[in-house]
Amino acid sequence: MAFKVVHYINQFFAQVGGEEMAHIAPELREGKVGPGVALEAAWKGEAAIAKTIVCGDSYFAEHEKEAKATILDWVKAEAPDLFIAGPAFNAGRYGYACATIAKAVKEELGIKVLTGMYEENPGADLKKDILIVATANNAAGMRQAAPKMAALALKLMKGEEIGASVVEGYMNQGIRVNFFEKERGAKRAVDMMIKKLNDEPFVTEYPMPTFDRVAPNPAIKDLSKATIALCTSGGIVPKGNPDHIESSSASHYGEYCIEGVLDLTPETYETAHGGYDPVYANADADRVLPVDIMREFEAKGIIGKLHNKYYATVGNGTAVANAKAFAAEYAQKLKADGVDAVIMTST
Amino acid sequence: MANIGNPKDYLILTNNPLIVECLQGKGAWTIDFRPELKFRDVLVTARDLVYAGHLLYTHPLSGSVKPNETPYKSVILSVEPHGMDNDHAIMIANAIEVTDKFQILDWSHSEQAMKDFRLIDYTLICGAIGFDALSGLSNKQSL
Amino acid sequence: MKLELGYIQIKDIQFSKECKVENGTLFIDPEVVKAFMYQDDDVKAWVKDFSFDIAKPGESVRITPVKDVIEPRVKVEGQGGQFPGVIAKVDTVGSGKTHVLRGMAVVTAGKIVGFQEGIIDMTGPGADYTYFSKLNNFVVVAEPVEGYQDHKHEYEHAVRIAGLRAAVCIGELGRNVTPDETQEFETFGIIEGAKKFPELPRVAYVHMLQSQGLLHDTYVYGVDAKRSLTTIINPTETMDGAILSGNCVSACDKNTTYHHQNNPVVAELFAQHGKKLNYVCNIITNENVYLADKQRSSDWTAKLCRLLDLDGAIVSQEGFGNPDTDLIMNTKKIELQGVKTTIITDEYAGQDGKSQSLADADPLADAVVTGGNANQNIILPPMDKVIGTLDYVDVIAGGHNGSLRPDGSIEAEIQVITGATNEMGFGLLSAR
Numbered sequence: 001m002a003f004k005v006v007h008y009i010n011q012f013f014a015q016v017g018g019e020e021m022a023h024i025a026p027e028l029r030e031g032k033v034g035p036g037v038a039l040e041a042a043w044k045g046e047a048a049i050a051k052t053i054v055c056g057d058s059y060f061a062e063h064e065k066e067a068k069a070t071i072l073d074w075v076k077a078e079a080p081d082l083f084i085a086g087p088a089f090n091a092g093r094y095g096y097a098c099a100t101i102a103k104a105v106k107e108e109l110g111i112k113v114l115t116g117m118y119e120e121n122p123g124a125d126l127k128k129d130i131l132i133v134a135t136a137n138n139a140a141g142m143r144q145a146a147p148k149m150a151a152l153a154l155k156l157m158k159g160e161e162i163g164a165s166v167v168e169g170y171m172n173q174g175i176r177v178n179f180f181e182k183e184r185g186a187k188r189a190v191d192m193m194i195k196k197l198n199d200e201p202f203v204t205e206y207p208m209p210t211f212d213r214v215a216p217n218p219a220i221k222d223l224s225k226a227t228i229a230l231c232t233s234g235g236i237v238p239k240g241n242p243d244h245i246e247s248s249s250a251s252h253y254g255e256y257c258i259e260g261v262l263d264l265t266p267e268t269y270e271t272a273h274g275g276y277d278p279v280y281a282n283a284d285a286d287r288v289l290p291v292d293i294m295r296e297f298e299a300k301g302i303i304g305k306l307h308n309k310y311y312a313t314v315g316n317g318t319a320v321a322n323a324k325a326f327a328a329e330y331a332q333k334l335k336a337d338g339v340d341a342v343i344m345t346s347t
Numbered sequence: 348m349a350n351i352g353n354p355k356d357y358l359i360l361t362n363n364p365l366i367v368e369c370l371q372g373k374g375a376w377t378i379d380f381r382p383e384l385k386f387r388d389v390l391v392t393a394r395d396l397v398y399a400g401h402l403l404y405t406h407p408l409s410g411s412v413k414p415n416e417t418p419y420k421s422v423i424l425s426v427e428p429h430g431m432d433n434d435h436a437i438m439i440a441n442a443i444e445v446t447d448k449f450q451i452l453d454w455s456h457s458e459q460a461m462k463d464f465r466l467i468d469y470t471l472i473c474g475a476i477g478f479d480a481l482s483g484l485s486n487k488q489s490l
Numbered sequence: 491m492k493l494e495l496g497y498i499q500i501k502d503i504q505f506s507k508e509c510k511v512e513n514g515t516l517f518i519d520p521e522v523v524k525a526f527m528y529q530d531d532d533v534k535a536w537v538k539d540f541s542f543d544i545a546k547p548g549e550s551v552r553i554t555p556v557k558d559v560i561e562p563r564v565k566v567e568g569q570g571g572q573f574p575g576v577i578a579k580v581d582t583v584g585s586g587k588t589h590v591l592r593g594m595a596v597v598t599a600g601k602i603v604g605f606q607e608g609i610i611d612m613t614g615p616g617a618d619y620t621y622f623s624k625l626n627n628f629v630v631v632a633e634p635v636e637g638y639q640d641h642k643h644e645y646e647h648a649v650r651i652a653g654l655r656a657a658v659c660i661g662e663l664g665r666n667v668t669p670d671e672t673q674e675f676e677t678f679g680i681i682e683g684a685k686k687f688p689e690l691p692r693v694a695y696v697h698m699l700q701s702q703g704l705l706h707d708t709y710v711y712g713v714d715a716k717r718s719l720t721t722i723i724n725p726t727e728t729m730d731g732a733i734l735s736g737n738c739v740s741a742c743d744k745n746t747t748y749h750h751q752n753n754p755v756v757a758e759l760f761a762q763h764g765k766k767l768n769y770v771c772n773i774i775t776n777e778n779v780y781l782a783d784k785q786r787s788s789d790w791t792a793k794l795c796r797l798l799d800l801d802g803a804i805v806s807q808e809g810f811g812n813p814d815t816d817l818i819m820n821t822k823k824i825e826l827q828g829v830k831t832t833i834i835t836d837e838y839a840g841q842d843g844k845s846q847s848l849a850d851a852d853p854l855a856d857a858v859v860t861g862g863n864a865n866q867n868i869i870l871p872p873m874d875k876v877i878g879t880l881d882y883v884d885v886i887a888g889g890h891n892g893s894l895r896p897d898g899s900i901e902a903e904i905q906v907i908t909g910a911t912n913e914m915g916f917g918l919l920s921a922r
Binding site for chain 2: 639642643700703737781783810840
Binding site: 164165166172174175176177178179180181182183184185186187188189190192193194196197202204205206207208209210 | 618691693754755757758759761762766767801802804806830832833834835837839842843844846847848851852853855856857858859860861862863866904912914915916917918919920921922
């Protein structure tokens, strides 16, 4: 029996129309439409597209919640062996829709998913969550993209082992997968050397992890006159989490006044962090944000004073770009408030 | 303050009894024998010493025996806290990270295998400090 | 320096009362090999007995635990002999003519330490991960004398010497055989080379040698590499056995003597020598445990790269963990001298492939070739015959209690397989 597939495409590839028709709400069609023809042909009877979902790109972008709900219902009812979206090539909103809906189908329905697009398409940001086949940057690449996607789709449906990204043609997910090259390592090294010597482009087989190292500022000369602030990615917030900082992948940070607070108690503070056992932080939040000790130092004159505001977010799974943006913003506030130094605590 | 690279400044942090049996009193070094520590705990203890300003003299991942294979680990640090070295702090942190990526395996090693793990760890340390491993073995003291 | 290698293709090995190479078949009397090995006093003192076996490609045979793999060669013209400073007397090798018994190897096996790894499967999925499954292997299994447990240094040395002697004994049979194929390798003096190839970029091979201690050593003309400063060697010297392995740990990424004799980086650089680059020489440097040694050795490597006016250097490493630091130190310092690098390594990215692959990293190492993730799981099906012993399979790196299953199959990581993720780039395995 052939595998059953549901295919997601946009208004353009369904030949409904271009930008002027991008507002259309999702519609469910029988069988294959547009690029589905090429996919089915490549499956040679081993899999067939039962339904095609067509959705306008603007509609998806502007009504993501509704579109998602409708599409998930349809896919759930169909219970396909695979949900395939696109390929979207370099169409930004289409790529975003393909990746987003594929991720939702995978995570909420537990159905295998696959999509395809150009590597610089914004939808490719989700390449670590779902398999995305790398395609050319325009629809002229359909002839290459369709068989690549079809072959990988069939492997997924058959439950076969998925090889390395360079072999199967999907975007690297940051997971190292072994495979056999055609040339031995030494030959590849010499070839790479020749390219490097000739200033030709080459691709390293293992991109080195990069660490963002910050050069320390000059030391504070006299702590006893300095204003010190506390900041944390450990999620310490006033009880009740008034700013609703997310327990993971935080979208914002909080600013809290600790004027006159000498000690963080279980009645007044807690952690919003979902990435560690909160018992000890909730019992005594000073363990993460040491207000008590800082007050003690302040009283003894070891430090000038503890700044009366602290900034907190949750570091758990939070995008580095977001974290950077938070800090860039509140660093200005700290500067404006005349803070000399910051103690940043993690968990 | 002892000079860097002077055996007087060698603090051999180890959970390997063979180090004590063969190297105790055979040089100006100090041996901190911590039999209760597991492989990872030795690295963590070394890390805390690095943070406190002690230098690393040997690479924490000495030897190709994998961290989830041998229970024994010896690291040489400075006796004196010469000041924290950033590179050493990164090196020891990386070593702990590497250790953590190896799965903890259910192994029941034969006494012979354990003995050999002790021997390998001991000889790596001997190589580092330029001590004749063989003569150490032949003049072994019992604990 | 010019060396001609004459390849004698060995298609089969047979035990025989008469020792000879005839029509691609090696006929060998194990007693002759044994007697030759026992001429060494250390072998006599520490090895109680040897047993011999032959393993051919495609046979249902598993060899384990493997200590070393050696290719039999014989010097037929020119200075010196095989394994100078260890078997032959110290004398500069690497010029003249050497005959190679290609397509075969001497494999030494047998227990040395109680956790020893190293598997060569001659068929099945494991065979894909080791080049040695493609060779006709003359396997020498050593059995230690009583009480060897307290003399591992001496015993390891004895088995190492025994393997080399077996290879020399067999290699000698190729002396008067006409090779099937010959190949010349030549490098030049510094100025001579620069004059000859004025337009070509100057490239050297930075060959890092495992040198951490017992079972982690490499010898150069008999000198323990950890006691040497970084130095220069002609590539052809390695073809005559100037560098040999005393490394028994981390089977997947240890360089056996066979790897040194057939160094793939040397071969591939020679393939482009005079065409796209000028292959200047090899720089050999060590991987010591003592951090000041690492500092000194990598400083020296970078210094030599500059002194030789190199444009590029290919760096290979050996082993796990500690050598990553040497690799990165070398690479960084060479790049900072304005010399371009490409490096060869392998990875320990965890069984799920999600962990950091190396123990050290630097953005200057921007051209990396990988031999694959050594933590990848594999199931090796049972073989009809085991040469050596399966006693250690449960206690080897990448194995675990129950690795050896009742039917004789093995579930472990590919790091148990000899040469699986070789860091000289010997194999086809890679990862992304």
